[in-house]
Amino acid sequence: MIEILTASALATVQDNGRHSQYRQGVGTAGAMDAVALAIGNALLGNASDAAAIEIPVTPFRVRFQSDLCFALTGADCTAELDGMPLPADWAMQAKAGQVLSLGRVRSGCRAYLCLQGGVDVPVVLGSRSTQLREAFGGHEGRPLRNGDTIRAGGGDVTLPAAGLGALLPSVDVPAESGIAAAIRVLVAAEYPDFTPSSQAQFWGQPWKVTAQSNRAGYRLAGPQLELHSARELRSHGVVPGVIQVPAGGQPIIQLSDAATMGGYPKIGTVIGADLWRLAQVSPGEAIRFVQVDHSAALAAEDTLAAHIAAVRATAALQRRAHQRMFA
Amino acid sequence: MTSLAELNRVLGWMQAAGLASIELRDGDQLLRMVLDSAPAAPRAAQVAPQTQIVSPGMGRFLASHPRNPVAPITPGATISAGQIIGFLQLGNTLTAITSDKPGTAVQVYPSDGDLLGYGAPVLSLDQGV
Amino acid sequence: MSRDLPEPMLREQPEQPRISLMGTAAVLFEAPGPFDLPHQRRIWALAEYASGLPDVREAVPGMTNLTLLFARPPRNIAAIAQSLTEVWHSGIEVDAEGRTMELPIVYGGETGPHLREVSHATGLSIDDVVAIHTAPVYTVFAVGSHAGYCYLGGLDPRLFLPRRAVPLLSIPGGSLSIAGSQTGVSASAGPSGWHTIGFTDTRFFDLGRDPATLLQPGDRIHFHAQTVIR
Numbered sequence: 001m002i003e004i005l006t007a008s009a010l011a012t013v014q015d016n017g018r019h020s021q022y023r024q025g026v027g028t029a030g031a032m033d034a035v036a037l038a039i040g041n042a043l044l045g046n047a048s049d050a051a052a053i054e055i056p057v058t059p060f061r062v063r064f065q066s067d068l069c070f071a072l073t074g075a076d077c078t079a080e081l082d083g084m085p086l087p088a089d090w091a092m093q094a095k096a097g098q099v100l101s102l103g104r105v106r107s108g109c110r111a112y113l114c115l116q117g118g119v120d121v122p123v124v125l126g127s128r129s130t131q132l133r134e135a136f137g138g139h140e141g142r143p144l145r146n147g148d149t150i151r152a153g154g155g156d157v158t159l160p161a162a163g164l165g166a167l168l169p170s171v172d173v174p175a176e177s178g179i180a181a182a183i184r185v186l187v188a189a190e191y192p193d194f195t196p197s198s199q200a201q202f203w204g205q206p207w208k209v210t211a212q213s214n215r216a217g218y219r220l221a222g223p224q225l226e227l228h229s230a231r232e233l234r235s236h237g238v239v240p241g242v243i244q245v246p247a248g249g250q251p252i253i254q255l256s257d258a259a260t261m262g263g264y265p266k267i268g269t270v271i272g273a274d275l276w277r278l279a280q281v282s283p284g285e286a287i288r289f290v291q292v293d294h295s296a297a298l299a300a301e302d303t304l305a306a307h308i309a310a311v312r313a314t315a316a317l318q319r320r321a322h323q324r325m326f327a
Numbered sequence: 328m329t330s331l332a333e334l335n336r337v338l339g340w341m342q343a344a345g346l347a348s349i350e351l352r353d354g355d356q357l358l359r360m361v362l363d364s365a366p367a368a369p370r371a372a373q374v375a376p377q378t379q380i381v382s383p384g385m386g387r388f389l390a391s392h393p394r395n396p397v398a399p400i401t402p403g404a405t406i407s408a409g410q411i412i413g414f415l416q417l418g419n420t421l422t423a424i425t426s427d428k429p430g431t432a433v434q435v436y437p438s439d440g441d442l443l444g445y446g447a448p449v450l451s452l453d454q455g456v
Numbered sequence: 457m458s459r460d461l462p463e464p465m466l467r468e469q470p471e472q473p474r475i476s477l478m479g480t481a482a483v484l485f486e487a488p489g490p491f492d493l494p495h496q497r498r499i500w501a502l503a504e505y506a507s508g509l510p511d512v513r514e515a516v517p518g519m520t521n522l523t524l525l526f527a528r529p530p531r532n533i534a535a536i537a538q539s540l541t542e543v544w545h546s547g548i549e550v551d552a553e554g555r556t557m558e559l560p561i562v563y564g565g566e567t568g569p570h571l572r573e574v575s576h577a578t579g580l581s582i583d584d585v586v587a588i589h590t591a592p593v594y595t596v597f598a599v600g601s602h603a604g605y606c607y608l609g610g611l612d613p614r615l616f617l618p619r620r621a622v623p624l625l626s627i628p629g630g631s632l633s634i635a636g637s638q639t640g641v642s643a644s645a646g647p648s649g650w651h652t653i654g655f656t657d658t659r660f661f662d663l664g665r666d667p668a669t670l671l672q673p674g675d676r677i678h679f680h681a682q683t684v685i686r
Contacts, residue, residue: 022516022525024669025600025643025661043420076394084409087423088394107394124663134603134644136663160383162411165421167393189476189484212625216647230618234491235607235638237516237523237600239482246649247621261518261600261607263619263636264649269479272529297480298529307419314418321384 001065002115004148005099008057010215013119013138013150015051017256018127022237027260029129029137032110032215032279035308036074036089039166040114042312043071043091045157045319050118051128053144056110060102064094065149069116069157072100073166075108075280092163108280117153132215132257158323164315169307171277172300173290179206180285181277184292184300188242188266190233198225202267206286207251213283215257220287224249227265238262241270253278273300341444349444377433380426380450386415388424388437388449399439400450404432412450415443430454473544475537480529485540486521491637493609495520496597497549500673504550505543509536517598517673519607519638554675556593559641559656561632563589565685567655572686574634574651577617582686588612589653589679594639596675604643604661604669608677611639623649630656632679654679 004011016037017030031037031054041050058077064070071091072079079086082098088107091114094100102111121128121139130138139148173182191199207220225245238244242254244264253270254262255278270278271292281287292300341349348361382388390399390413400412406426412435413424430452437443474486485502489495499517506515506524516523522540530536563586564571575582594608601607611634619635624647627633631642633650642648643660660670671677 019525019527020513022514022523023599024667025603025605027602085411087392087411087414087421125668131603133646134661160422162423162425165392165414165423167416167419167421186477186479188478189474189486234486234519234521234636235598235601236484236486236518236521237482237525239478239523239525241479246619246623259601259646260516261598261605266478269477269482272479272481294477294480294533298531301480301529311419314420318417318420318422 001152002062002068002150003065004061004144004146004150005063006059006061006101007144007146007148008055008060009143010057011053011055011060011144012130012132012142013051013121013128013144014054014130014256015118015128016049018125018129018131018137021125022260024125025260026125026131026134027258028240028256029127029131030256031112031129032256033074033112033276035169035276035304036110036112037114038308039089039168039311040071040073040091040112041118042308043073043164043166043315044069044114044116045155045316046114046116046118046153048312050114050153051121051138052112052114052119053150054110054112055102058102058105058111060111061099062113063099064096066096067093068152069093069159070100071114072102072111073114074111076106077102077111078104078106079111086163087165089168090163090165091159093159093161109282110279115150115152116157117155120151120153158319160318160322164318166311166315169304171274176288178286179288180281181274182288182290183278184271184274184297185243185268185289186271186292186294186297187268190227190265191267193227193229193265194245194267195226195228198223198227201225202251203289203291206288208286209281209283211283215255217255217258218253218278218281220251220253222250225251225267233263233265235261235263238266239269241272241275242266243268243270255279271297271300273297273304349446350448378428378430378452378454379448380412380424380452382415382443382445382447382449383424384415384417384422384445386417386422386443388439388441388443389414389416389421390435390439392421400432400435402432402434406430406432406450406452413437424449426450426452428452428454473541475540477533478523481526483524483526483530483533483536484521485524485544487544489520491520491609493595494549496595496609497551498544498547500550501548502540502543506540509539516600518600519597519609551674554596554672556676556678557671559658559677559679560682561590561654561656561679563654563681563684567628567631568653568685570651571653574615574617574653578615580614582684585615585653586681586684588614589634589639590681593676593678596671596673596677598673599669599671601640602642602644602646604659606640606660606671606675606677608639611637613637615639617651619649620651623647627652628655630658632656
């Protein structure tokens with residue numbers, strides 16, 4: 001069990017998302033950085049669908065009310081456990097009474113606090129993710145507040161005394177000064193409807209993530225994108241990653257809390273393997289889009305899945321080895 | 328401290344990691360294992376004037392966490408108890424090498440990227456106040 | 457970059473469905489032809505068929521279109537596209553039997569802020585806009601966008617208007633809106649690119665119900681004007 005001492009805005013319980021509810025108009029929600037969630041769960045030996053606390057803003061402080069293993073992944077928040085600095089992407093055992101505090105963000109945009117056995121909140125419509133719009137799921141359907149207590153699923157976990165960490169996946173995209181991330185995109189149905197110069201600008205120009213960005217979507221600022229002719233599309237199901245361009249010409253990347261249907265032209269879709277990287281880009285930073293084809297997008301997902309599986313397997317080995325040494 | 332089975336296992340790790348020799352200290356006992364040359368004569372147990380922080384396991388030594396590069400520890404640096412002095416990478420996971428005692432750094436043995444075996448010296452520490 | 461149609465899409469031909477990818481785990485099927493109930497009944501049939509395809513988690517009807525959501529990215533898009541096209545061309549349709557619901561609406565005022573704009577843009581008086589909007593019995597074509605939201609077919613073409621150029625960040629639940637050839641009532645507060653002309657306090661999504669959504673594709677709604685604020 002943990003007690004929230006200082007809750008910054010919009011910290012919510014999220015798991016891998018709510019599936020099979022689209023026909024009711026309920027979107028996936030879920031962790032914006034699914035890789036951070038997966039790594040945190042892997043370090044602790046949690047089930048891969050275990051829930052965690054997504055923390056988009058610091059400061060954030062919790063007190064452990066019992067001995068509990070935890071993992072803190074995602075943004076590097078100069079975290080400290082009772083004043084002792086923690087490395088990024090790190091799992092530790094906390095003792096009852098210890099305080100974990102997240103401070104200045106060194107890199108990234110949102111952190112994930114995973115608990116031993118997962119965050120224990122009721123499953124609603126198949127998931128523990130918070131559905132903010134309709135205020136259900138997660139912890140009472142709302143962001144966390146000071147004084148909230150969060151239960152952990154528990155179970156048996158042994159970590160090395162100094163903790164256990166993981167490496168992030170490396171990504172085969174160019175790094176560029178002034179660009180927080182190069183994001184790979186698969187073109188979508190209305191891509192050919194954009195003028196050639198708009199297409200060139202989409203790939204060639206940097207895009208700033210504006211302050212009007214949140215879990216529902218990232219609104220971008222940059223060149224005004226134009227179509228050959230305006231096409232009024234019929235409402236259709238869309239998924240996180242879809243990049244819509246309303247008549248104002250500024251793209252909006254649909255994300256975890258986006259509407260399940262849209263009707264604006266779609267220029268492309270951020271590939272599934274890059275959504276976690278996008279989630280760690282902060283408002284004010286710039287991104288660039290890189291075109292990939294279908295097989296490259298599939299290959300990127302396979303590579304990502306392999307990395308997470310390897311972390312899970314090696315972390316299990318490390319925990320077992322440590323357990324044996326001190327059995 | 329060590330059984331024959333454990334020694335054999337360490338030998339296997341040494342071969343896999345390409346290590347030619349390894350020294351294991353346990354209190355005032357020293358065990359040195361050397362591959363492929365004539366066995367060294369056992370040395371008398373020594374009481375080290377300094378504390379040695381040794382590798383807690385197998386892996387690749389990293390002087391910093393990949394997400395937070397810091398200046399490497401140099402001789403004369405102050406080390407606090409519990410301080411992380413490096414990381415050990417195994418596959419895609421990391422464990423921390425910590426100094427259990429405070430002191431002044433005398434020497435850091437491995438370079439960034441070196442393969443370490445269990446018990447390989449990492450940092451010697453002068454505990455004199 | 458290729459100047460041909462991008463690789464994951466079939467070449468667009470008149471009278472052929474348009475099939476495209478949204479990332480690697482979602483396929484969008486857009487039916488040719490008009491936006492009307494017979495075409496939507498064929499989409500419902502296609503949804504039933506597609507739900508049974510390997511790895512399809514959900515087949516989500518839109519407005520004469522269908523989005524397939526996959527649990528695992530499918531490798532052979534061409535085969536999926538071909539089977540969807542064949543089923544579409546068979547003309548099979550579902551006539552979902554639904555109920556008809558009467559819905560009282562407060563048109564205009566603070567909760568229908570765009571009624572006057574719609575009146576100006578269409579050249580119709582406010583009373584005519586309300587009369588035209590309350591005349592038909594609308595069919596629920598699809599549920600989506602947010603929990604419980606029903607996309608309705610049957611809007612009179614005299615009320616067709618483009619979506620707003622810049623979506624509004626929030627309109628309250630119960631808002632009745634129109635855009636393009638569609639109309640609908642929001643079930644909770646949220647962003648919208650449509651023109652909001654009225655309000656109801658009927659709840660379209662309630663977790664205490666099973667299913668939580670009030671209406672399903674095939675159900676029908678008739679609006680009547682409880683009040684008109686000009």
